[in-house]
């Protein structure tokens with residue numbers, strides 16, 4: 057019999073136990089083992105059987121047990137301590153209040169996915185895990201963030217395998233009543249009705265959404281949910297699942313996230329009194345419409361014109377790009393955007409042609425039929441970044457078309473390397489060995505505790521963690537075989553797969569082609585020999601989900617599964633289905649080596665290797681993403697990349713063989729060097745102590761605060777004050793754009809170079825610039841110099857500003873400066889004029905630069921009067 061309606065009945069906790077509700081409803085428990093201990097004490101067996109889900113635990117614990125606990129003084133005292141600790145965590149001053157001096161009112165952080173805990177399955181992979189770690193680290197540091205996302209009723213899919221090893225997808229229903237989240241409700245004047253936001257869609261349809269709030273330590277996470285009775289069936293399904301459905305479905309999700317998200321933030325601030333954000337941060341382009349909504353607010357509420365509103369919104373917006381692959385960028389047909397932002401649907405506040413301009417690919421190689429979310433993200437955000445140094449370089453090249461007068465090095469996209477939230481990812485045992493301080497991983501030097509631990513102790517701990525991971529893996533493999541049609545009776549062999557004394561390698565990640573899940577299968581005989589080596593065997597545990605529409609990825613998984621099904625090797629290599637936070641948490645500590653072999657440079661950053669490193673695993677990876685930046689032979693091994701070889705088959709062969717060689721000749725011998733391998737453990741110590749502090753999410757969030765949030769908040773504040781600054785900036789940009797075609801450098805020369813330029817010489821440089829209708833204060837004249845390559849390109853230029861020395865008729869000026877010849881070899885320089893204004897975050901912001909005219913050009917102007925040259 058099918059029920060016509062469902063609802064969940066929540067347990068009523070006896071009065072002395074209400075603290076349990078407080079603990080459950082703040083997700084800080086998910087990274088706070090002491091709080092988990094309290095839950096476990098409620099009913100150890102239930103805690104285990106619910107997989108450590110405190111909402112389920114409290115829903116299922118017998119009332120008699122609750123009564124018993126309500127009279128258990130020891131338990132009540134522990135509970136009180138835990139609640140007191142949480143209250144102190146949530147209300148006390150932390151880094152942001154003390155060291156940073158609270159420089160920003162608040163920051164709204166938008167992301168299509170958030171991976172916070174396995175009980176809240178609202179993520180697909182790295183992007184979501186990163187967003188979750190960002191919120192948690194912000195909470196630990198006291199940074200006033202508001203997270204904004206969607207609540208997907210089916211989350212991302214759960215993965216299993218069929219008999220043939222083909223990926224199967226299930227979408228279990230997520231019941232919000234069974235989650236540690238609560239509905240945002242309006243005040244008593246509305247009888248506490250759920251707060252909602254509404255978007256008007258083409259055809260006069262309405263899309264309503266309610267707002268769930270998850271409390272992530274100090275940080276509220278707002279999640280919009282369209283599954284409401286007020287909606288028509290089609291609109292109810294907008295938030296059905298993550299990354300599923302048609303193009304229009306995806307657009308509706310992104311509209312709800314961006315436009316609805318801003319409205320949800322406003323509603324939340326109104327109801328709770330939370331201070332309004334000065335900065336809006338969009339984690340990848342999917343939430344980019346938030347900028348348009350803020351322009352609409354300013355146009356409607358403050359009667360600002362579009363250009364002024366654009367400046368105000370841009371000044372407070374930060375955009376983080378995550379993909380180095382053009383195909384990974386979100387694009388929509390222009391007509392769809394036209395429909396959804398037409399005046400009928402979106403109102404009159406923002407002219408549709410201005411919106412279309414923002415996402416237009418109006419540069420070389422662009423497609424006029426599409427609206428590009430990353431391009432819009434860059435145009436709507438005054439500050440942008442990639443997620444590792446290398447990804448910064450790749451992104452500047454990839455988006456250079458937006459700043460055509462500049463070299464990629466000048467493209468205003470910086471980088472902040474990702475980090476991971478140690479309290480979430482570091483095993484308790486490792487935490488106990490490494491941290492001298494008992495608090496959080498906030499300050500440097502907290503890893504020094506390792507100095508007091510003997511090699512033998514470290515090695516014993518790693519064995520314990522390997523064993524725990526193996527136990528978990530065996531249970532999962534058994535379940536997987538049952539799903540694949542095997543009976544319990546034929547699965548006896550599963551109890552002896554993997555060995556706690558064998559070198560354990562992990563490989564887990566989503567399965568897009570660039571991550572090359574099956575690279576290790578290039579030479580199956582060679583891999584088999586490594587797995588079955590009589591003295592120095594390795595064992596490999598593999599996990600990862602392919603996107604439901606990615607047949608290629610599913611084929612790779614099947615290939616891997618078939619290899620691992622072979623009775624000859626199945627005790628040494630296993631594919632474990634359903635990679636998620638619950639699988640990942642015991643996996644990182646259980647591994648000795650973390651393997652990553654992406655096609656360089658397509659791994660924007662990668663974070664799994666960081667989590668492994670914090671748990672005392674060594675990295676064995678292609679130098680891509682973060683590993684390119686922080687690789688050191690004390691932290692692991694670099695698999696040589698055969699970049700530049702066009703033939704991908706040959707490239708895979710070369711890289712795979714380099715990988716086999718490394719494992720056979722370096723990794724395994726070092727691991728098996730004696731009972732307690734001294735050199736290995738030395739590397740492990742180095743990894744935790746030297747690499748550990750760099751890979752922390754607290755380091756990352758501090759970087760965001762200092763390098764992006766604070767400057768963005770300053771811009772936002774000055775542009776918002778009276779809007780005069782924004783009006784002036786918008787008018788100034790217009791003037792500069794109009795005047796720019798007349799701007800040029802007429803003539804440049806060096807003085808005091810001598811016949812043979814010598815190292816250490818300081819030479820004078822003079823440049824003459826014609827400024828047309830601009831004032832000298834509107835521009836800046838720069839010299840760029842440095843080593844030149846064979847094409848006369850200045851590699852890695854040094855930039856200096858020239859000072860105005862003299863003014864001539866016709867708005868021409870002489871600029872002067874000095875140049876020190878500080879390196880031998882080919883040296884080159886050039887001079888350019890760029891716009892200059894206190895409101896710019898980068899001289900490249902307008903994409904305008906004027907260089908010297910070609911000396912052979914007959915239209916080149918005469919030198920200024922009064923010049924002796």
Ligand SMILES: *Cc1c(COP(=O)(O)O)cnc(C)c1O
Pocket residue numbers: 180181182183185564565566635636637640661662663664665667
């Ligand atoms: C860390 C993590 C990821 C991301 O790993 P990458 O190295 O960035 O690919 C994906 N899924 C889960 C469950 C994770 O814990």
